[in-house]
Amino acid sequence: MQKTAASQPAPAPAHAPLNAVDGQVLARLRTLARRPPQSLVMEGGTAADREAASLAWAKILNCAEGGCGACPLCRQIDERAYRDLIVVDKQFFDDDPKTANIDQIRALLPVWGQPPHGAGARVTIFAEAQDLHPSAANLLLKTLEEPRPGNVFALLAPQRERLLQTLVSRSFVLTLPWPEAKAPEADAEEWIGALLRFWDSGQGWFERTGAKGAADKALALRILSGLSRELAHALSGQDSPTARRLARLGPAGLRRLDMVLATAQEALTQPTAPVALVLDWLATAVIPKPGGKTPPRRG
Ligand SMILES: [Zn+2]
Numbered sequence: 001m002q003k004t005a006a007s008q009p010a011p012a013p014a015h016a017p018l019n020a021v022d023g024q025v026l027a028r029l030r031t032l033a034r035r036p037p038q039s040l041v042m043e044g045g046t047a048a049d050r051e052a053a054s055l056a057w058a059k060i061l062n063c064a065e066g067g068c069g070a071c072p073l074c075r076q077i078d079e080r081a082y083r084d085l086i087v088v089d090k091q092f093f094d095d096d097p098k099t100a101n102i103d104q105i106r107a108l109l110p111v112w113g114q115p116p117h118g119a120g121a122r123v124t125i126f127a128e129a130q131d132l133h134p135s136a137a138n139l140l141l142k143t144l145e146e147p148r149p150g151n152v153f154a155l156l157a158p159q160r161e162r163l164l165q166t167l168v169s170r171s172f173v174l175t176l177p178w179p180e181a182k183a184p185e186a187d188a189e190e191w192i193g194a195l196l197r198f199w200d201s202g203q204g205w206f207e208r209t210g211a212k213g214a215a216d217k218a219l220a221l222r223i224l225s226g227l228s229r230e231l232a233h234a235l236s237g238q239d240s241p242t243a244r245r246l247a248r249l250g251p252a253g254l255r256r257l258d259m260v261l262a263t264a265q266e267a268l269t270q271p272t273a274p275v276a277l278v279l280d281w282l283a284t285a286v287i288p289k290p291g292g293k294t295p296p297r298r299g
Pocket residue numbers: 059063064065066067068069070071072073074
């Protein structure tokens with residue numbers, strides 16, 4: 001019998017339980033561990049998938065059993081409490097991500113100049129590498145240009161296109177399976193279809209989001225995840241009608257869509273998120289403003 005997590009109030013853990021890492025990804029990481037690349041970009045999957053994969057990478061590089069997941073060292077890594085693990089995430093930039101960023105990264109330079117404490121590798125994980133301040137990203141780039149014995153870096157991002165191209169070209173890129181296992185739900189698909197029609201015609205969206213009880217938060221999140229999946233298809237050249245329509249946004253438009261989806265998702269995590277407003281913003285932030293200079297369409 002499986003217990004559902006939702007049925008009982010869970011004690012707040014220091015960190016959310018980790019997603020299971022895909023078997024092929026684990027196998028790939030074990031192969032890479034024979035000669036670990038100094039910098040590994042992990043793209044694809046969900047943010048939680050990328051985080052779990054990066055911690056698995058740290059375990060494989062440090063655990064005497066090759067990342068057993070059960071020994072004290074592996075458990076310390078799961079708790080982000082291992083001495084040769086640095087996780088640069090929102091918590092790391094606890095005071096002010098905008099200004100503190102660069103100094104906090106700079107403070108890591110002497111650490112990266114030292115070999116790790118243990119017998120494995122010191123792993124520094126940039127959990128949302130696409131959000132790094134440009135000067136911090138440049139500092140990281142300079143760091144990667146120097147040999148850092150015993151230090152490896154994992155840069156996590158939804159898509160490699162979100163990172164400095166020069167960072168990507170210095171890294172090995174590992175693509176996690178896109179969150180695709182779940183078949184797209186019919187209701188979310190229907191909304192995505194309406195959104196695409198709105199982008200073409202400028203019509204029919206606000207009536208939809210403005211209707212009473214039109215979309216709740218759960219549906220809005222399914223719409224976002226459906227769009228993310230189609231965005232991944234569009235970026236990787238996989239074919240679907242929606243991906244083809246998204247591809248017409250062009251590289252800049254797809255990057256913009258990616259950022260808009262991330263912002264909308266974050267907005268929806270607020271307990272009082274105004275769902276209709278978020279959906280309206282999503283619909284209008286991606287396309288040029290109505291009335292703006294867009295070439296007339298041939299019917
Ligand atoms: Zn272990």
